[in-house]
Structure formats: C-alpha cells, structure tokens
Amino acid sequence: MDLNYTPEQQAFRAEIREWLADNVPEKPLLTLEGEEGFHQHVEWERKLASGNWGMVTWPKQYGGRGLDLIQWLIFEEEYWAAGAPLRANQNGIFLLGPTVMEYGTDEQKARFLTPMANGEVMWAQAWSEPDAGSDMAAITTKAVRDGDHYVITGQKTWSSRASFADWGFGLFRTEEGSKRHKGLSFILFDLNSPGITRRPIRQLHGEPGFAELFFDEVRVPAENMLAGQGEGWNVAMATAGFERGLMLRSPGRFQATAKRLADLYRANEENTSPATREAVTQAWMGTQAYAYNTYSVAAKILAGGKIGAEASLNKIFWSELDRSMNRSAMQLMGAAAELAKFADGSVNQWLDGYIFSLSGPIYAGSNEIQRNIIAERFLGLPRQGAG
Amino acid sequence: MEFLLSDDQLTLAEGVKDYLAGTHGPEVLRRLDEGSNRDPTIWQGLVEMGLPALLVPEDQDGLGLKLLDAALIAAECGRSCLAEPLVDTAFVAVPWLTAKGDIADLAPIVSGEKIVPLAHKINGWVADGDGASLQSVDPLRNLTVAPADATDDPHLLNLGALMSAAQLVGIADAMLEQAVEYAKVRKQFGQPIGAFQAVKHHLATATVALEFAKPVVWRAAQAMDDGIDSAPVHVSHAKLAAGDAALQMAETAIQVHGAMGYTYEVDLHFWMKRSWALIGAWGNRAFHMKRVDGGVIGGSLDIGPAHTFA
Numbered sequence: 086m087d088l089n090y091t092p093e094q095q096a097f098r099a100e101i102r103e104w105l106a107d108n109v110p111e112k113p114l115l116t117l118e119g120e121e122g123f124h125q126h127v128e129w130e131r132k133l134a135s136g137n138w139g140m141v142t143w144p145k146q147y148g149g150r151g152l153d154l155i156q157w158l159i160f161e162e163e164y165w166a167a168g169a170p171l172r173a174n175q176n177g178i179f180l181l182g183p184t185v186m187e188y189g190t191d192e193q194k195a196r197f198l199t200p201m202a203n204g205e206v207m208w209a210q211a212w213s214e215p216d217a218g219s220d221m222a223a224i225t226t227k228a229v230r231d232g233d234h235y236v237i238t239g240q241k242t243w244s245s246r247a248s249f250a251d252w253g254f255g256l257f258r259t260e261e262g263s264k265r266h267k268g269l270s271f272i273l274f275d276l277n278s279p280g281i282t283r284r285p286i287r288q289l290h291g292e293p294g295f296a297e298l299f300f301d302e303v304r305v306p307a308e309n310m311l312a313g314q315g316e317g318w319n320v321a322m323a324t325a326g327f328e329r330g331l332m333l334r335s336p337g338r339f340q341a342t343a344k345r346l347a348d349l350y351r352a353n354e355e356n357t358s359p360a361t362r363e364a365v366t367q368a369w370m371g372t373q374a375y376a377y378n379t380y381s382v383a384a385k386i387l388a389g390g391k392i393g394a395e396a397s398l399n400k401i402f403w404s405e406l407d408r409s410m411n412r413s414a415m416q417l418m419g420a421a422a423e424l425a426k427f428a429d430g431s432v433n434q435w436l437d438g439y440i441f442s443l444s445g446p447i448y449a450g451s452n453e454i455q456r457n458i459i460a461e462r463f464l465g466l467p468r469q470g471a472g
Numbered sequence: 473m474e475f476l477l478s479d480d481q482l483t484l485a486e487g488v489k490d491y492l493a494g495t496h497g498p499e500v501l502r503r504l505d506e507g508s509n510r511d512p513t514i515w516q517g518l519v520e521m522g523l524p525a526l527l528v529p530e531d532q533d534g535l536g537l538k539l540l541d542a543a544l545i546a547a548e549c550g551r552s553c554l555a556e557p558l559v560d561t562a563f564v565a566v567p568w569l570t571a572k573g574d575i576a577d578l579a580p581i582v583s584g585e586k587i588v589p590l591a592h593k594i595n596g597w598v599a600d601g602d603g604a605s606l607q608s609v610d611p612l613r614n615l616t617v618a619p620a621d622a623t624d625d626p627h628l629l630n631l632g633a634l635m636s637a638a639q640l641v642g643i644a645d646a647m648l649e650q651a652v653e654y655a656k657v658r659k660q661f662g663q664p665i666g667a668f669q670a671v672k673h674h675l676a677t678a679t680v681a682l683e684f685a686k687p688v689v690w691r692a693a694q695a696m697d698d699g700i701d702s703a704p705v706h707v708s709h710a711k712l713a714a715g716d717a718a719l720q721m722a723e724t725a726i727q728v729h730g731a732m733g734y735t736y737e738v739d740l741h742f743w744m745k746r747s748w749a750l751i752g753a754w755g756n757r758a759f760h761m762k763r764v765d766g767g768v769i770g771g772s773l774d775i776g777p778a779h780t781f782a
C-alpha cells in the first residue's frame with residue numbers, strides 16, 4: 086500500500102485545478118433537467134472538450150488523454166471541488182462510452198466515441214418500458230431486420246433528458262417470440278429518426294427531465310448494433326455495471342456534498358443539536374469510506390481485475406449515503422428547506438439535491454434489486470422465486 | 473385515566489374525512505396547481521361545516537372544542553392535502569388570539585371572511601401572507617417573506633408545531649395508502665411488487681413508525697389542552713415523531729413507486745412536498761430535539777415508569 090500521489094499525478098491535479106479555476110462558470114447553470122439548462126450544460130461539455138477534458142481516460146485517438154483510473158479519480162475530485170456543472174452527456178461518456186470501448190468495432194469506436202468526448206452528440210438511455218422496469222428482461226419493443234436496417238416499433242419510457250438529447254441507445258427484441266434475456270440486441274439510434282415521437286414527462290421537481298419514446302417503424306442502419314444480434318443482454322449488463330460501479334458516481338461528488346454539509350452546519354450552529362452534528366460527521370466518514378473503496382477498486386482494475394456483484398454494494402452505498410446527507414441538510418435548514426429559492430434569489434441547492442437523491446435508490450437498478458443481487462450472488466444465499 | 477378518542481371526536485373527524493374525500497380529491501389538487509392555488513368555493517365549504525369556528529369559545533359564537541379535536545381534523549386536512557389555510561387560521565391562530573385575549577378578531581374568522589397569516593420568527597416565511605412572494609417546493613403553498621417584526625411567541629410556536637405534527641400523520645397515512653394501492657397493482661417479474669418481501673418490509677417498517685407517532689401527537693394535544701407545564705416537551709416529541717415518520721413514509725412511498733414516484737404525474741408528489749414543508753416548519757429537528765433533551769437529560773421533566781403523564 087502506498088497512499089502518496091506520484092509527482093506526475095500531483096502535476097496532473099495542479100493542471101486540472103488551474104483549468105477549472107479559469108473556466109468553471111461563476112454562476113450556477115440552470116437545471117440540467119430543463120431545456121434551456123440542458124443546452125447551457127451542453128455548452129459546458131464543449132468548453133471541457135476545448136481543453137481536452139471531455140473524457141480523460143479515453144485513448145487519444147478518440148478525444149481522450151489516455152490516462153488511467155487514478156487520474157480519472159483525481160480529475161473527478163478536482164471537478165467536484167471546483168463546483169463544476171453536472172455532465173450533460175453522463176449517459177454517453179460514463180455508460181455508453183465504456184461499453185462501446187469494450188464491444189464496439191473500430192469503425193463504431195471512431196464514429197461514436199470521438200463526438201461523445203467532444204461534446205458534439207448528447208446521449209440518452211432507452212431501457213425501461215412501461216411494463217419492464219426492474220424486470221428489464223420483460224421488454225417487448227422490437228427491432229425487426231429488414232435488409233441492412235432494423236425496424237423498431239414499440240415504446241420506451243423514463244429516458245433521462247431524451248427530450249433534449251441527440252442519440253439514444255438501448256435494448257430491443259430482435260428475435261420474434263424470444264423470451265426474457267434471449268433474443269435481445271443493443272442498438273444505437275438517432276433520436277431525430279422519422280417515426281420517433283418524444284413525449285416529455287415532468288419529474289418530481291416539475292422539469293421535463295424524462296421522456297417517453299414512441300417508435301413507429303423506425304429504420305435504423307444495422308451497423309448501429311453493438312456486438313452481435315441476440316447478444317444485447319450481456320452488453321447491457323456491462324453498461325449497468327458501469328452505472329452501478331465507479332464510473333457514474335465517483336466519490337468526489339459526494340465528498341463535495343459532505344463538505345458543503347459541514348459548511349452548512351457551521352453557518353447554522355445555533356440551530357443544531359448533537360444528532361445534527363453526528364450526521365455531519367457521519368457524512369464525512371461515509372464519503373471517505375466510499376473514496377477508499379473506489380481507490381482500491383481502481384487499483385484492482387488497473388492490476389487486471391474485474392468487478393462483479395461488488396458493483397451492487399457500491400450502488401447501495403452511494404445512493405443511500407447521498408440521500409442521508411441531503412436529508413440531514415434539509416433537517417438542519419428547517420423552515421427554509423422547502424424554499425425553491427431563498428429570499429436573496431439564490432437556488433436552494435439542498436432541496437434540489439434532496440429531491441434528486443430520492444431517485445438514487447430507484448435508478449440504475451433499484452436498491453431492492455441490488456440487495457437481492459448481493460444476497461444471491463455475493464453471499465450465495467438461495468434464490469427466492471422470481472426476481 | 474382513559475387514553476381514548478371519544479366517539480364524538482372520531483365521528484367529527486370521520487365526517488371531515490368523508491367530506492374532503494368527496495370534494496377534495498387529487499383532481500382538485502391538480503386543478504388548483506394549474507390555477508391560482510386557492511378556491512373560494514372550497515373555503516366556503518369548510519366555513520359551512522363550521523370548521524373555522526371549531527376552537528372559538530362558545531361565548532364568541534364558536535363551538536368551543538379542544539385542541540385534540542382540532543388535531544384530529546388537522547390530520548384529515550393532511551390526508552386530503554388541503555391547501556386552504558384552515559389549519560393555520562382556525563387551529564393555530566384562533567387559540568393563539570384567544571389566549572392573548574384578542575377576541576375582536578374571532579367573529580370574522582367564524583364567518584369565514586378573515587384568514588390569519590402567521591408571522592413567527594422561527595419560520596422566516598409567512599403562509600398565505602401578503603408580503604413579497606417566495607416559492608415553496610409545495611406547489612400549493614403560498615409563501616411570502618416574513619415581516620421584520622414577526623413574533624417569537626412560544627405559545628404560537630407550540631400551536632404551530634402541534635398542528636404541523638397532526639397534519640403530518642394524516643399526510644403519512646395518505647402516502648401509505650397510495651403506496652400500498654400501487655404495490656397491489658404494479659406488476660414486475662409476473663407478480664404484484666407488493667408480493668416481494670423487500671417491498672412488504674419497507675411498507676411495514678414505515679407503518680410501525682407512523683402508528684407510534686399518532687398517540688404521541690394526541691398526547692401532545694391533550695397536554696396543551698390541559699395546560700401542563702411540560703406541554704412544550706410533548707409538542708416537540710410529537711413534531712419529531714410525526715416528522716420522522718412522515719419523512720420515512722415519503723421516502724418509502726417514492727421507493728415503492730419506482731420511477732413513477734419521481735414524476736409530477738403521480739399524485740404522490742403533492743403529499744411528499746407538503747410533508748417536507750411541514751417537517752421544516754415551526755422549528756427544525758434540532759430545535760425540538762433540544763427541547764426534549766432539556767426534559768430528559770436537562771432534568772426539567774420527571775422521567776421513569778411512574779411519570780408517564782407527569
């Protein structure tokens with residue numbers, strides 16, 4: 086064990102810190118879940134790309150810097166410490182990107198990764214259907230081969246930011262009559278294709294951050310399929326692993342929340358109690374534990390290892406930690422907690438944070454499903470019926 | 473000694489419950505949200521039921537009922553997510569004004585012409601006031617900036633906290649009902665999600681917290697009715713128990729609803745947001761914890777088995 090950053094790592098930290106100090110917008114952007122705010126965040130993606138910061142771990146030929154996972158964690162720490170905006174293209178760069186890297190052909194990598202790293206094409210995920218949420222293997226939206234195209238018909242839902250995004254990716258049934266995990270394929274599609282209708286759905290906070298997608302004989306070129314026909318489930322599980330594992334939610338984000346919580350406590354010390362104080366201390370301990378775990382997983386991966394069911398542990402840990410930190414902040418704020426904006430006009434970020442944190446235990450595979458996975462695959466307990 | 477809600481109390485609360493269930497369903501909340509949040513006909517209906525007069529002394533043409541009666545009705549207002557300022561005006565302002573001797577203000581309240589926005593220092597905002605407006609997470613709450621001369625009267629604070637606690641148990645009941653109904657009809661993996669033990673246990677756990685918050689709230693109301701010295705501690709206990717139970721219920725209900733719960737399209741959001749507002753209102757968690765702490769550790773309260781009610 087060596088817990089010292091190398092001189093190169095330190096130099097890298099200094100470099101990104103300086104760039105962020107010069108470039109992070111002074112005023113917070115509008116919310117990512119609304120159209121105008123989304124476009125502000127896309128501008129920010131492009132700004133990042135202009136400094137070649139789009140996706141530092143990717144190979145240089147695809148718009149990255151060819152850095153390793155430790156540098157990725159350093160990047161993320163600095164990113165969140167600087168209060169930089171949320172990533173408009175998170176579904177692309179954190180989820181689809183690594184999947185394309187693993188399963189894509191060279192042609193697909195060149196075609197999809199570079200514009201992703203450059204902030205040119207924004208991506209949405211399209212897995213869920215009205216009757217297939219936790220039970221994703223129940224999807225019915227079909228993609229029928231027709232010459233050198235697939236013709237997609239059906240419906241997806243809960244697609245985050247799909248009202249504003251450019252492209253989507255998801256799982257479709259390519260084999261007629263196939264059941265469950267079989268006969269599914271992973272397909273990328275242009276959201277502007279003829280036959281796609283997007284219906285925005287207002288999220289809890291009122292912004293249209295979800296979309297329902299209706300496919301009416303949408304023609305998608307066959308070369309947009311990742312891996313082979315019928316191999317979609319395994320590819321999707323890899324994507325889900327990135328979502329639950331260390332890509333989507335790096336520790337820096339939560340460490341920044343814990344720090345803000347400590348600041349909130351200090352600013353309101355007269356309105357606190359020992360329980361509040363303990364909650365704030367717990368927040369720091371939780372985020373540190375998450376960071377240590379992430380560094381150790383990163384080291385394991387760098388040494389050639391893989392993560393499996395541990396990703397489920399990870400997902401439960403960060404989502405419940407995030408909810409508890411934001412809940413503590415709400416409790417500390419008391420009557421001001423319900424205000425969308427304070428009297429001085431500034432946005433109540435804790436309220437936004439709490440609302441968003443409530444979705445953490447739901448998306449990326451609900452925490453109930455994760456607990457089942459941990460119990461069955463990590464602990465080896467017997468399976469109980471379906472699910 | 474009889475820790476029991478009387479038939480009269482239950483009948484009254486049941487009547488209000490039925491009335492609100494019939495006239496103030498989720499479709500009304502949606503209509504109000506799309507419009508101006510308040511509807512004089514809803515208010516008029518409440519006035520015709522005599523609710524603003526509930527706590528007004530009989531010699532002032534009121535019904536002269538008690539805080540406990542009002543708390544039961546406040547819970548029903550929570551259950552129906554009532555947006556009209558009935559609880560603030562009739563169950564908080566009326567007993568406060570009466571205690572202060574400001575009886576001149578009571579007649580227009582009884583007749584339904586007057587509502588009383590409450591400006592207390594602890595809140596920083598005033599609900600249904602006339603200052604510069606503030607936006608609440610709850611789309612049906614009309615908040616305004618509190619005036620600089622807001623009072624810090626502890627009696628007002630106790631009444632506000634008590635009635636928030638009472639509304640919160642009703643809100644939690646409503647969220648529980650919605651989550652249970654959803655768990656029965658939503659199917660995944662070929663069965664209702666309510667058949668999964670994980671879902672059952674979530675709902676059962678939140679139910680335990682809620683059922684054990686209710687008697688704390690009724691006890692606090694009775695403590696204020698009886699005017700005992702330790703009433704503030706009991707009110708704080710009630711606010712904590714009801715607030716924690718409602719928060720847990722909201723988190724459970726959204727979890728059971730999955731992504732559906734994270735939308736504005738499902739009714740649940742109205743109740744979740746009202747719960748967040750009332751949990752924060754009239755003293756944060758730490759404020760009430762310190763008051764209970766002062767009784768238990770600070771020694772201002774006799775504790776132990778022989779001191780259940782003293």
Ligand SMILES: Cc1cc2nc3c(=O)[nH]c(=O)nc-3n(C[C@H](O)[C@H](O)[C@H](O)COP(=O)(O)OP(=O)(O)OC[C@H]3O[C@@H](n4cnc5c(N)ncnc54)[C@H](O)[C@@H]3O)c2cc1C
Nearest residue numbers: 210212213218219243245444448451453472668727730731
């Ligand atoms: C903020 C947010 C963003 C999202 N973004 C996207 C996106 O971009 N693209 C996309 O395709 N989807 C997206 N989703 C949808 C997400 O993938 C689903 O919400 C999730 O898979 C759960 O499905 P569901 O909502 O249908 O809930 P359900 O599956 O109906 O679950 C409801 C409840 O039942 C429980 N349950 C279900 N099955 C079991 C079981 N076997 N054992 C125990 N408990 C069970 C669940 O845990 C949950 O508590 C998003 C969701 C949210 C909240």
